[in-house]
Amino acid sequence: MRKLLSEFSDDPIYNMKAVEQQTGISAATLRAWERRYALVEPKRTASGYRLYSDRDVALLRWVRTQMDEGLTVSRVVAMLENLRDNSDPIWVESGDGQLPVKYDTPLPPQSLVQPLFQALVDLDDDRADEIIDQAFAMYTMPTVYVELIAPTLVEIGEAWRRGDIFVTTEHFAASYVRGRLLTLLQAYPRLPEMPMLFVGCAPNEHHEIGALIFAVMLRQQGFNVVYLGQDVPLDDVTQAASQEHPAMICLSANSPTTALHLRDAQSRLQMLEPPSPLLGYGGRAFDDDADLRRLIAGYYLGSDPRDALNVINNLLRVPRHT
Numbered sequence: 500m501r502k503l504l505s506e507f508s509d510d511p512i513y514n515m516k517a518v519e520q521q522t523g524i525s526a527a528t529l530r531a532w533e534r535r536y537a538l539v540e541p542k543r544t545a546s547g548y549r550l551y552s553d554r555d556v557a558l559l560r561w562v563r564t565q566m567d568e569g570l571t572v573s574r575v576v577a578m579l580e581n582l583r584d585n586s587d588p589i590w591v592e593s594g595d596g597q598l599p600v601k602y603d604t605p606l607p608p609q610s611l612v613q614p615l616f617q618a619l620v621d622l623d624d625d626r627a628d629e630i631i632d633q634a635f636a637m638y639t640m641p642t643v644y645v646e647l648i649a650p651t652l653v654e655i656g657e658a659w660r661r662g663d664i665f666v667t668t669e670h671f672a673a674s675y676v677r678g679r680l681l682t683l684l685q686a687y688p689r690l691p692e693m694p695m696l697f698v699g700c701a702p703n704e705h706h707e708i709g710a711l712i713f714a715v716m717l718r719q720q721g722f723n724v725v726y727l728g729q730d731v732p733l734d735d736v737t738q739a740a741s742q743e744h745p746a747m748i749c750l751s752a753n754s755p756t757t758a759l760h761l762r763d764a765q766s767r768l769q770m771l772e773p774p775s776p777l778l779g780y781g782g783r784a785f786d787d788d789a790d791l792r793r794l795i796a797g798y799y800l801g802s803d804p805r806d807a808l809n810v811i812n813n814l815l816r817v818p819r820h821t
Contacts, residue, residue, distance in 0.1 A: 501676070502557075502590070502591065503589065503590060503591075504554060504557055504558060504561070504589040504590070504591050505589075506556060506631055507552070507553040507554040507556075507557045507591075508552055508555075509527060509552045509554050510552055510553070510719065510720050510721045511541065511550035511551060511552050511719070512550065512551075512552065512553075512639065512640065512641070512720070513531065513551045513552070513553075513555075513556060513639055514548055514549065514550060514551075514635055514638070514640065514755065515548075515549050515551070515552065515636070516636060516637045517551075517638070517639045518556055518559065519723045521556050521560075521562055522556060522560055523563060524559055524562075524563060532572065532623075534603070536573075536576045538558070538559075538562065538576060538661045539551065539558060539559065540596065540791065541555065541713070542749055543808075543819065544635075544683065544686050548635055548636070550640075550719075554617060555659035557591045558589075559589065560577075560591060561589070561591040562575050562579075562701075562788070564615045565578070567766070569624065570670075573748075581671070581765055587802075595659060600695055600732075606639075607646075607719075608634060608642055608643065608646040608647045609646060611630055611633070611634055611647050611648050612647060612651050612654065612708065614630050615627060615631070615647065615648075615651045615734075616651050616654045616655065616658075618630060618741045619651065619655060619668070619671065619675060619780070620655070620658070620664055620668055620671040620672075622668065622671055625632040627675060630693075630762050631643070631647075631679065634647050634750045640683075640716075640719065641804070641808075642703040642704055644659070644712045644715070644716065644804070645773060645803060645804060645805060646733040648676060648708075648712065649708070649712065651672075651710070652672065652673065652676060652708055652756075655668075655669055655673075673708065674724055676680060677707070677708065677711060678710055679709045680708070680712060680715055681711070683715045684711070684715045685717040686713055687712065687715075687719055687816070688727075689718070690721055690722075690723050691723055692723075693721050693722050693723045693745065694722055694723060694745075694746035694747070694810070694815045695722075695723040695724075695725065695744070695745040695746055696717060696722050696723070696746060696748070696749060697725050697727055697736060697739070697740065697743075697745045697746045697747075697748040697776075698710055698713060698714040698717065698722050698724055698725070698726050698727065698748075698750075698778060699726065699727030699728055699729070699731040699736070699749075699750055699751070700727075700729045700730060700751050700752070700757075700791050701730055701731065701750045701751065701752040701757045701758060701760050701761050701780075701782075702730060702731065702732055702757065702760040703730055703756070703757050703760060703778070704729065704730060704751065704752050704753060704754070704782075705729045705730060706729075706751075706753045707728060707729045707751070708724075708748075709753070709781070709782055709783075709804075710749075710751040710782075711726065711750050713728040713749065713781075713800075713804045716804055716805075717808070717811070720763075720812075722811075722815075724745070725745070729772045731750065731766055733761075733763075733767060735768045736748060737768065737771070740768065740771060741771050741777050742770070743791070745776045746776060746777065746815050747766065747777040747778070747779055747811065747814065747815060748764075748776050748777070748778055748779070749774055749778075749779040749780070749800065749807075749811075750764070750778070750779075750780050751780070751781055751782040752780065752782040752783075752784045752785065753782050753783045753784055754784050755784050755791060755795060756790065756813060757784065758780075758782070758784040758785060758791055758795070759791075761778075761780055761795050761797075762777055762795060764780075764795075764796075764797065765786060765795075765796035765797045766796065767780045777798060777814060778796070778797030778798065778817075779797060779798045779800045779807070779810070779818075780795055780798070780799060780800065781800040781801065781802070781804075781807060785799055786802040796801065797812065798810060
């Protein structure tokens with residue numbers, strides 16, 4: 500299936516390893532093409548890692564296809580410049596089929612959970628930095644959040660509940676991860692032209708890592724995210740919504756007690772001047788109890804933040820009919 504290059508998202512979400520896997524072009528070749536031809540211009544994280552968009556990947560696939568047909572890269576670049584100079588549309592394959600990967604598949608991200616767990620238990624933030632940086636070099640950023648960081652913190656929490664580690668160790672781990680995530684959140688600009696979302700925790704909810712991971716992923720997708728943090732009073736968030744007019748408010752709850760604080764959240768928001776913001780909710784309490792989900796009006800975002808991104812994209816980027 501063919502699409503216009505301009506139809507692909509320009510949101511920076513893929514690291515170099517993911518681009519290698521999707522295009523079959525080595526990292527060394529990508530860097531050389533960027534220096535010599537400015538073929539793509541990836542964004543950078545605060546730590547200097549390159550991030551590529553779906554549009555970048557689609558363009559690189561197109562380049563790879565032209566070269567497979569016998570053209571040199573310099574000739575392909577000249578073709579591309581000619582198309583752009585003449586404002587001609589650039590048609591590329593949608594990328595439903597992957598090009599073959601010409602190197603070994605890396606170990607799954609779960610293989611780093613135990614090393615990261617041990618580094619945090621040892622209060623070794625330098626080693627934890629090394630492991631997370633290694634993960635970012637091998638996997639997409641959402642994969643690192645969902646399949647490495649979140650499971651590691653679950654293991655930390657279980658170890659504390661069993662009495663295997665001190666509460667100070669659990670606090671260190673949570674503070675370390677929170678700091679890494681806040682740095683990532685601040686590395687991405689808020690885009691005022693994009694839909695605004697409030698993200699935070701339900702009243703009396705103090706476990707914020709899940710909400711913070713989701714806020715980072717939304718910001719990376721280009722949403723204008725306002726992160727509210729722990730224990731968000733409904734009166735305050737409603738008043739802020741009346742002034743800022745967010746498109747959606749997403750709140751997280753890990754326990755049934757804090758989840759039940761959201762029972763009248765949607766009705767409060769509907770009293771605001773239209774269009775009132777949508778309510779999204781998630782967290783372990785809702786993941787574990789379908790009956791609890793039926794008590795809360797709004798949109799359950801699911802147990803995986805990657806799926807939640809799709810829910811929000813469908814709600815906010817596709818016109819809603821009333």
